[in-house]
Amino acid sequence: xxxxxxxxxxxxxxxxxxxxxxxxxxxxxxxxxxxxxxxxxxxxxxxxxxxxxxxxxxxxxxxxxxxxxxxxxxxxxxxxxxxxxxxxxxxxxxxxxxxxxxxxxxxxxxxxxxxxxxxxxxxxxxxxxxxxxxxxxxxxxxxxxxxxxxxxxxxxxxxxxxxxxxxxxxxxxxxxxxxxxxxxxxxxxxxxxxxxxxxxxxxxxxxxxxxxxxxxxxxxxxxxxxxxxxxxxxxxxxxxxxxxxxxxxxxxxxxxxxxxxxxxxxxxxxxxxxxxxxxxxxxxxxxxxxxxxxxxxxxxxxxxxxxxxxxxxxxxxxxxxxxxxxxxxxxxxxxxxxxxxxxxxxxxxxxxxxxxxxxxxxxxxxxxxxxxxxxxxxxxxxxxxxxxxxxxxxxxxxxxxxxxxxxxxxxxxxxxxxxxxxxxxxxxxxxxxxxxxxxxxxxxxxxxxxxxxxxxxxxxxxxxxxxxxxxxxxxxxxxxxxxxxxx
Numbered sequence: 001x002x003x004x005x006x007x008x009x010x011x012x013x014x015x016x017x018x019x020x021x022x023x024x025x026x027x028x029x030x031x032x033x034x035x036x037x038x039x040x041x042x043x044x045x046x047x048x049x050x051x052x053x054x055x056x057x058x059x060x061x062x063x064x065x066x067x068x069x070x071x072x073x074x075x076x077x078x079x080x081x082x083x084x085x086x087x088x089x090x091x092x093x094x095x096x097x098x099x100x101x102x103x104x105x106x107x108x109x110x111x112x113x114x115x116x117x118x119x120x121x122x123x124x125x126x127x128x129x130x131x132x133x134x135x136x137x138x139x140x141x142x143x144x145x146x147x148x149x150x151x152x153x154x155x156x157x158x159x160x161x162x163x164x165x166x167x168x169x170x171x172x173x174x175x176x177x178x179x180x181x182x183x184x185x186x187x188x189x190x191x192x193x194x195x196x197x198x199x200x201x202x203x204x205x206x207x208x209x210x211x212x213x214x215x216x217x218x219x220x221x222x223x224x225x226x227x228x229x230x231x232x233x234x235x236x237x238x239x240x241x242x243x244x245x246x247x248x249x250x251x252x253x254x255x256x257x258x259x260x261x262x263x264x265x266x267x268x269x270x271x272x273x274x275x276x277x278x279x280x281x282x283x284x285x286x287x288x289x290x291x292x293x294x295x296x297x298x299x300x301x302x303x304x305x306x307x308x309x310x311x312x313x314x315x316x317x318x319x320x321x322x323x324x325x326x327x328x329x330x331x332x333x334x335x336x337x338x339x340x341x342x343x344x345x346x347x348x349x350x351x352x353x354x355x356x357x358x359x360x361x362x363x364x365x366x367x368x369x370x371x372x373x374x375x376x377x378x379x380x381x382x383x384x385x386x387x388x389x390x391x392x393x394x395x396x397x398x399x400x401x402x403x404x405x406x407x408x409x410x411x412x413x414x415x416x417x418x419x420x421x422x423x424x425x426x427x428x429x430x431x432x433x434x435x436x437x438x439x440x441x442x443x444x445x446x447x448x449x450x451x452x453x454x455x456x457x458x459x460x461x462x463x464x465x466x467x468x469x470x471x472x473x474x475x476x477x478x479x480x481x482x483x484x485x486x487x
Contacts, residue, residue, distance in 0.1 A: 007046065008045060008046055008047050009046065009047035009048075010047040010080055011076050011079075011080070012047070012073070012076040012077050012079070012080040013044065013045055013046060013047035013080075015072070015073055015076055016044065016045055016073060016077075017045045019063050019065050019069070019073065020045060020063065022064075023062075023063050023064055025062070027041050027042055027045075030059070030062065033062055034058050034059055034062060035058075036055060036058060036059060040055065041059070050077075050080055050081050053462065053463075053464050056074065056077055057464075060073065060074070075087075082459075085195065086455060088195070088196060089195050089196075089199065089452040089455065089456070090452075090455070090456050090459070090463070092196065092199040092200070092203070092452075093199065093452060093453060093456045094413060094456075095203070096199070096202065096203045096206065097305070097413065097414075097415060097416070097419065097421070098413065098414045098415075098416075099203070099207075100206055100207065100210070100416055100419060100433070101416040101418075103207040103210050104210050104418075104435065119139050120143070121136075121140075121244060121257045121258070121259060122259060123258065123259070123260060124256060124257075124258045124260060124263070125256070125257045125258065126254070126255075126256055127254070127255045127256075127257060128253060128254050129253060130162065130251075130252050130253055131162075133248065133252055133253065133254065133255045134160075134162050134163050134166060134252070136246075136255060136257060137163055137166075137167075137239065137246070137255070138166055138167075138170065140239070140241055140244050140246065140257070141167060141170050141171075141241075142170065143241070143243065143244075144178075144241040144242060144243075145170060145171070145174040145176070145178050147242055148176070149179075150174070150176065150177075150178040150179060150242075151178075151179040151181070151241070151242065152178065152179065152180050152181070152239065152240070152241050153180075153181040153182075153183070153239070153240045153241075153271050154180070154181070154182055154183070154237075154238065154239040154240070155182075155183040155184070155236075155237050155238055155239075155274070156237050156238075156239060156248065157184070157237065158184075158200065158201065158204035160252050162252075163252070164204070164208070168208065168211060168214075171211050171213050171214040172211055172212070172213055172214075173213075174213045176213075177213055177214070177215050178213060178214055178215065179215045179217065180208075180214055180215070180216050180217065181217045181219060181275075182205075182208075182216065182217065182218045182219065183219050183220075183221070183271070183274050183275070183278055184201050184205075184218060184219070184220050184221075185220070185221065185222070185223035186198045186201060186220045186221070186222060186223070186446055187222070187223065188222050188446075188447075188448070194448060195448050195449075195452055198446065198448055198449050199449065199452065201218075201220070202281070202442075202444075202449060205218040205281055205282055205442075206282070206431070206433070206442065209282050209284070209433070209438075209440050209442075210433065210435070210438065211438075212435075212437040212438045215284060216282065216284070217280060217282075217283075218280070218281040218282050219274075219275065219278035219279065219280055219281065220278060220279055220281050220446070221274065221277045221278040221279070232247060234249060234250075235247035235248060235249050235250075235254070235255075235256065236248075236249075236250050237249075237250070237252075238267055238270070238271070240264070240267055240268060240271055243259055244257055244258065244259055244264075245257075245258055245259075245260075245263055245264040245266075245267035245268070246258075246267075247267065279445075281442060281444070282440055282441070282442040283440060283441060283442075284438065284439065284440040285439060285440065285441050290432070290439060290441055291382065293430070293441055293443070294430075294432075297422070297424055297428075297430060300424040300425045300426050300428075301357045301422055301423075301424065301425075302357065302358070302422075302423045302424055302425045303357070303358040303359075303360070303422075303423045303457045303458065304357070304358070304359050304360060304420060304421060304422045304423065304457070305360045305408070305413075305415060305419075305420070305421040305457060305460075306359060306360070306361050306362075306365065306377050306415065306419075306420045306421075307361065307362055307364070307365040307368070307376060307377065307415050307416065307417040307418070307419065307420075308361055308362075308365035308366065308368060308369050308375065308376050308377050308417075309359055309361035309365065309366060309369070309398060309405055310357075310359045310361070310377055311369070311375060311394050311397075311398060312375070312378065313397075313401075314393075314394045314397035314398060314401075315394065319383075319386065319390055320334070320383065321334065323383040323384045323385070323386060324382055324383055324384075325382060325383065325384060327382070357404060358404055358405075358406065359404060359405045359406070360405075360406045360407075360408050360457065360460055360466065361405065361406075361407060361408065362407070362408050362410055362415050363407055363408075363410065363467075363475055364410060364417075365415075365417065366407070366475060366476065366479060367479060368417070369391065369479075370391060370395070370479040370482060370483060372385060373385035373386040373387065373388070373390070373391050376417060376418070376434065377420055377434070388483050388486050388487055389487070391483055392480055392483050392484065395476055395479055395480050395483070396480065398476060399473060399476050399477070399480075402469060402472060402473060402476075403469075405472070406460070406461070406466045406467075406472070407466065407467045407471070407472040407475060408460065408465055408466055408467075409464075409465055409466060409467055412463065412464060412465035413460070413465045416433075418433050418434050418435045419431070419432070419433055419434075420432045420433075420434070421453065421457070423450075423453060423454050423457050427447070427450050427451075427454070428443060428444060428445050428450060429442075429443075429444040429449065429450050429453045429454075430442070430443055430444075431444065
């Protein structure tokens, strides 16, 4: 007897129906094998029902499809479930988080060297061809980075990959820090293209910020019409150094380079005008200023993604005084911590512990704290290693407050050990990167970007990216037991 199913109405339901029909299974047989409701399967095939993730995890392994087909089907399912805009935003944010560690430059080894004299450009020089234009820009950068106080300002977009791949290597090979003021457009529109463009800008800004020799200052401004901040209609992009002014065509195939004083002054004034309407996206900061950023925002912490669990609420004042490193502003930091977070008996204040702040951390980060006693998510790693007994005490407190913590599955999302993303209750986002060679902090206020990150963090469970509480508690118990054996 044939089983009638309504014709599929969505891309997801069409693809699922195709795979089910090709499998040779009837709906009744699939229902019998999977213990999923026959009607639920039929309604999913017709597009009337968007099932829960567990439904898909049960049904799909039964179908004789390839991993690539499975990936395509799950992508269509996610798009159907949350919408194309949200799906692509989540995909890009995951890409930002997981991809950042690949761009970390710990030293200038194995990169290009800066040697010899770069050509000089006198008067007005017209350069044509993408390779020639980027080679000319390379020469100008080399000329600049050899100066005592190197400073470059540019509005070249990130999609000129050839330029930025080359520039990153030159900056890393520089003997002295280089200042790069980068002016970029962000878009405030009610469509997904704005989200995509802004997330790509953030991704590239974070990658450049990892360069230890680069004092990178990404400045963003809204552009409702792309021509508003163009240098010239045919040459919308520019770069200015101590000696040269450059304007570049939209396709990067042509550039005008000059050391003419009048031309230089004209381009400089245009850069100043853009700067007036721009806001700093990312700033490199030392321990003291970064601590102040966290301190000022602490009462607004709402949720986070971190490598290690945030354990600061479980420290006593004595622990902090005992282990704080000898850093600038040490006395002021201790006084502030004591006033804001501890009662007179040195225990954490109730207001601090009762704060609703959901922490999403990794199992690897938990194990790292267990083994080292180092708290990587403190700005500049303010504290030296905790003792074994102190680690046990802190992990016991973590277990007691497990409702505020969720452990991430690293096979679903891989968080770099140096990165924190914190969502604030005032609809802002803090992204901090705490590397040994460099520390920087990004405070996002752009509404579209903040909404995308808030959605990503709040839906980690729906994306099947977290472990359940039972598994998390078992992992903490295992760490505590390991520490007890070390005593």
